Amino acid sequence: MSYWVWDSALEIGIDVIDGQHRRIVDYINDLHEAHSNHDHDQVTQILMGLVDYTVTHFAFEEDLMTQAGYPLSDSHKKVHESFIAHIKNYKKEHEKGRDIARKLMSELQIWLTNHIKNEDRHYVPYANEVLGRKKSWLKKALGGFFGSGK
Ligand SMILES: [Fe+2]
Numbered sequence: 723m724s725y726w727v728w729d730s731a732l733e734i735g736i737d738v739i740d741g742q743h744r745r746i747v748d749y750i751n752d753l754h755e756a757h758s759n760h761d762h763d764q765v766t767q768i769l770m771g772l773v774d775y776t777v778t779h780f781a782f783e784e785d786l787m788t789q790a791g792y793p794l795s796d797s798h799k800k801v802h803e804s805f806i807a808h809i810k811n812y813k814k815e816h817e818k819g820r821d822i823a824r825k826l827m828s829e830l831q832i833w834l835t836n837h838i839k840n841e842d843r844h845y846v847p848y849a850n851e852v853l854g855r856k857k858s859w860l861k862k863a864l865g866g867f868f869g870s871g872k
C-alpha cells in the first residue's frame with residue numbers, strides 16, 4: 723500500500739500544478755518502497771529524482787507567479803529555497819550512510835500538505851488570470867521546464 727495516498731483536498735484546481743504535486747507524492751511513495759526493500763541504491767536514485775523534480779516544479783511555479791504579478795512571489799520563492807536546502811541536506815546525510823528516509827518522508831508529507839494548502843493555494847486567483855490571458859505561456863513554459871511537455 724502507498725505511504726501517501728493522494729487526497730483531492732490537496733488539489734488547487736490548476737491541472738498542470740496538481741499534476742506536478744501528484745508526481746512529487748509519487749516520488750515519496752517510491753522512496754517508501756525502496757526504503758522498505760532496503761535498496762540503498764534505489765533510495766539514492768529516487769532522492770536525486772525527487773530533488774531535481776522539486777527544483778523544476780518550484781521554478782515553474784515561480785515563473786507562473788511572476789507572469790501573474792503575484793504580490794507575494796518573493797516570499798514564496800524564499801520558502802521554496804529553504805525547503806530545497808533542507809532536502810539537499812537529507813540527501814547528503816543519506817550519501818554518508820545515514821538512514822534518513824523515514825524522517826524525510828514524514829517531514830515532506832507535513833511540509834507539502836501545509837505548503838500546498840496555504841501558500842500554493844493563495845496564488846491560484848492570480849495564476850488563473852494569467853493562464854486565461856496567456857494560453858501560449860503555459861505550453862512554452864512546460865516545454866522549457868519539463869522538456870517533454872509533461
Ligand atoms: Fe510553492
Ligand SMILES: [Fe+2]
Pocket residue numbers: 743779783838842
Ligand atoms: Fe507547489
